[in-house]
Amino acid sequence: DVKVTQSSRYLVKRTGEKVFLECVQDMDHENMFWYRQDPGLGLRLIYFSYDVKMKEKGDIPEGYSVSREKKERFSLILESASTNQTSMYLCASSLGTTYEEQYFGPGTRLTVT
């Protein structure tokens, strides 16, 4: 069974803190993605990775960075959390460049106070 897991379901951090969100997939997928989901805006792509140590900016990369040291793990880093980064963060993975759909993790609800 396909599985994407995220390290936390809920997280509360203070403004200025460095925040790490972890995502692990057990499907040997090449591609991994980080989105944020906000009411009325839908899912917006922050960063994605198509191979280990490779990364590409998505539509809203400002204030975020990522790390992919191993194929199964993709980390999202908020260098200095701000209140406008309060959101639901969803990780996804997909097999390759063909028709394959993305599989999503359960999400992390991050609140920055």
Add this chain to the structure above:
Amino acid sequence: GQNIDQPTEMTATEGAIVQINCTYQTSGFNGLFWYQQHAGEAPTFLSYNVLDGLEEKGRFSSFLSRSKGYSYLLLKELQMKDSASYLCAVRDGDYKLSFGAGTTVTVRA
């Protein structure tokens, strides 16, 4: 940029049919996906269209017209468990998906 539009909300009665429209204007096109997302849960894949026409999968069907930049998701024989958000997404390259804001469908008894 990418522009993907779908209605915000729809309400229908159990047993009825609902059609969720999606229009898109994107810099490229490499397939259109529909996902279902129940409140508090992860989106799950429903359908994929890359060629014009209708794809049927049980109670759910999806249609695509590339020349019109238009797709719809048809939900038949609605059940209470179909109450969810439905997300339209366009793949405009090899990897990236651009999502619409989602349509919340409420099924009433």
